[in-house]
Amino acid sequence: MKDLANKTAFVTGAASGIGLGIATALAQAGAKVMLCDIEEAALDKAVQGLKRTNADVDGVKADVSLKTELDAAAKATLARFGKVHILVNNAGVGGAGPYGAWTDDDLAWTVGVNLMGVLWGIEIFGPLIESHGEGGHIVSTASIAGLLSRGSLPYNVTKYGVVAISEGLRMELAPRGVGVSVLCPGFIRTQIMTSRRNEPPRFDRPDRAALAKAEASELHQFVRQRVETGIDPLYVGELVREGIEEDRAYIFTDTEFEPYIEARFAAIKQGFDAIRGREPRR
Ligand SMILES: NC(=O)c1ccc[n+]([C@@H]2O[C@H](COP(=O)([O-])OP(=O)(O)OC[C@H]3O[C@@H](n4cnc5c(N)ncnc54)[C@H](O)[C@@H]3O)[C@@H](O)[C@H]2O)c1
Structure with missing residues (x-):
């Protein structure tokens, strides 16, 4: 989508961090933005902050892991802005x-927000984007x-899932005028x-002892320190805006992990090389 002015965007997790960065960058490009989040006070503050810049924005509270709430958020977006x-x-x-720290509740929460929220988002908003024939774009944060899977494996499963959904959907929706x-x-x-x-609260039963141990680990402390000194989320929002304008399949924020991903591709290739030339038994 080359021109974002007067287009409508629906952004989840928009009250904080990367989501707020994306909402801000899209509003700066002239888009109308419906900010969606589960954290009401932070959402109100984010919406008020953007309104002060004369952006045409609004907010809707929803837990993205609950289809009924996302459905209601979609209806609120159409009622407010007409199209998405x-x-x-x-x-x-x-x-x-x-x-060592996994529990049913924790897995259900993580998969519910990070993976089911993305699937329902596409299922609910995809047809709305296609319905007006003006084209559109779907971005999902993996x-x-x-x-690259290290550390918190269930988290990584959800993020590999988001990459899988996006890669498949991109091929399906390209001929229909929607970028992914x-x-x-x-x-x-x-x-x-x-x-x-x-x-x-319905999920709030983590194994506290296992979590405390995990949070004291060297890996957790390292990640915490890297996040605290990490990249500016508004810069990420600007990269997303660029990614939408240029219809990029993958939007990266930096090249720090590129060598590790190349090493993964090399390991996958080794697996193919090991059986290359053999005739599979059928
Ligand atoms: N920060 C990083 O280093 C990093 C790196 C890679 C990927 N990510 C991904 O970026 C995305 C945004 O996270 P962030 O880093 O900006 O963190 P953040 O905590 O600052 O923002 C996340 C937002 O999502 C909202 N949220 C949480 N559960 C929700 C739910 N059930 N329904 C609706 N909203 C909900 C939160 O209230 C919050 O406003 C996430 O998908 C995260 O996995 C973050």
Whole structure:
């Protein structure tokens, strides 16, 4: 989508961090933005902040892991702005922790927000974007952890899932005038390390002892420090705006992890090389 002016965007997880950065960058390009988040006070503050810049924005509270709430948010967006052209599936949580700390509740929460929220977002907003024939774009926030699996494996599963959904959907929707991108950020300066502030009470039964141990680990401390000193989320928002304008399949924030991803591709190639030339038995 070359011209974002007067188009309408729906952005989830928009009250903080990367989502707020994306909402801000889209508003700066002249788009109308419906900010969606589960954290009401932060959402109000974000909407008021953007309104002060004369942006045409509004807010709607929803838990993206609940289809009925996303449905209601879609209806509110249409009632407020008439049409929707851009969907940004960004809401996400850093839940579930490392091996040894997993619980049913934590897995359901992490998969519900990071993966089901993206699937329902596409299912609900995709047809609305296609309905007006003016074209559109869908961006979903995965992570470098969607291409490289270390540390919190359930989190990585959800992010690999978001990459898979985006790659497949891009081929399906390109001929129908809707672009699809996946955002794979490195370390960004956000509130991701305090994701549990938004864990709904229905899931709030983590294994506290295992979590405390995980949070004291060297890896957790390293990630915390890297996030605290990470990339500016508004810069990420500007990259997403560019990614939509240029219809980029992958939106990266930096090249820090490129060599590790190349090493993964090389390991995959080794697997093929090991059986190359053999005739499979059928
Ligand atoms: N910060 C990083 O280093 C980093 C790196 C890679 C990927 N990501 C991804 O970026 C996305 C945004 O996270 P962030 O880093 O900006 O963190 P953040 O905590 O600052 O922002 C996340 C937002 O999502 C909202 N949210 C959480 N659960 C929700 C739910 N059920 N329904 C609706 N909204 C919900 C939160 O209230 C918050 O406003 C996530 O998908 C995250 O996995 C972050």
